[in-house]
Amino acid sequence: MTYEIYSSGPAETNSILFYIETSPLALLFDAPLGCVRHWEKRLAKLGKSLGALFLTHSHWDHTADVAKAKKVWGMPVGIHKEDLENLEKPGSDGLPMMFSIEPAFADFFVADGEEKTIGGITLKVLHSPGHTPGCVCYYLPQFALLISGDTLFKGTIGNLSFPTARPQFMKDSLKKVLSLPPETLVIPGHGEMTTIGKEQDIIRRFYG
Ligand SMILES: [Zn+2]
Ligand SMILES: [Zn+2]
Numbered sequence: 174m175t176y177e178i179y180s181s182g183p184a185e186t187n188s189i190l191f192y193i194e195t196s197p198l199a200l201l202f203d204a205p206l207g208c209v210r211h212w213e214k215r216l217a218k219l220g221k222s223l224g225a226l227f228l229t230h231s232h233w234d235h236t237a238d239v240a241k242a243k244k245v246w247g248m249p250v251g252i253h254k255e256d257l258e259n260l261e262k263p264g265s266d267g268l269p270m271m272f273s274i275e276p277a278f279a280d281f282f283v284a285d286g287e288e289k290t291i292g293g294i295t296l297k298v299l300h301s302p303g304h305t306p307g308c309v310c311y312y313l314p315q316f317a318l319l320i321s322g323d324t325l326f327k328g329t330i331g332n333l334s335f336p337t338a339r340p341q342f343m344k345d346s347l348k349k350v351l352s353l354p355p356e357t358l359v360i361p362g363h364g365e366m367t368t369i370g371k372e373q374d375i376i377r378r379f380y381g
Pocket of ligand 2 (some may be wrong): 363
């Protein structure tokens with residue numbers, strides 16, 4: 174079982190690839206600008222193709238390469254339904270974009286508590302509204318790892334001032350995420366990795 178992280182685009186957004194040696198399919202989480210070119214080379218070298226692309230939310234810095242990924246790999250794309258509109262109509266969330274983005278489409282929705290297994294990798298969906306209405310985190314128990322998107326970062330939480338943010342839900346979302354085992358590794362949408370244990374005081378720090 175292996176994962177690789179690649180940061181790209183103007184916001185240095187993380188895209189994360191997961192695979193197990195015995196499966197021809199890998200999973201990708203988020204598709205920032207420039208990531209397809211990188212993963213295309215890596216997957217060719219590994220002799221694998223993409224089984225699915227899972228999005229943590231619809232902000233442009235996480236979705237700029239979704240349409241391109243679809244053309245290259247044709248894999249299904251999953252997102253929470255409350256963030257669908259901004260994927261189909263980039264910029265409809267009111268967040269200013271630094272460049273234009275090709276509209277993309279989802280093939281399936283991810284919903285809270287749902288479990289999926291693709292390419293021998295099982296993930297559990299944790300809906301974590303706050304930063305956007307359809308923010309999700311993906312928990313991969315085999316890897317003892319959480320993809321936290323822009324919900325939880327090393328030492329901080331996602332921005333709650335954007336036009337479609339839902340600040341009133343963030344505290345409960347953080348509680349849900351922090352209930353995972355403390356040793357769980359966290360790969361955020363930006364910046365360095367952390368663990369659930371190291372971020373246990375984050376609610377107190379932001380909510381008193
Ligand atoms: Zn975001
Ligand atoms: Zn982001």
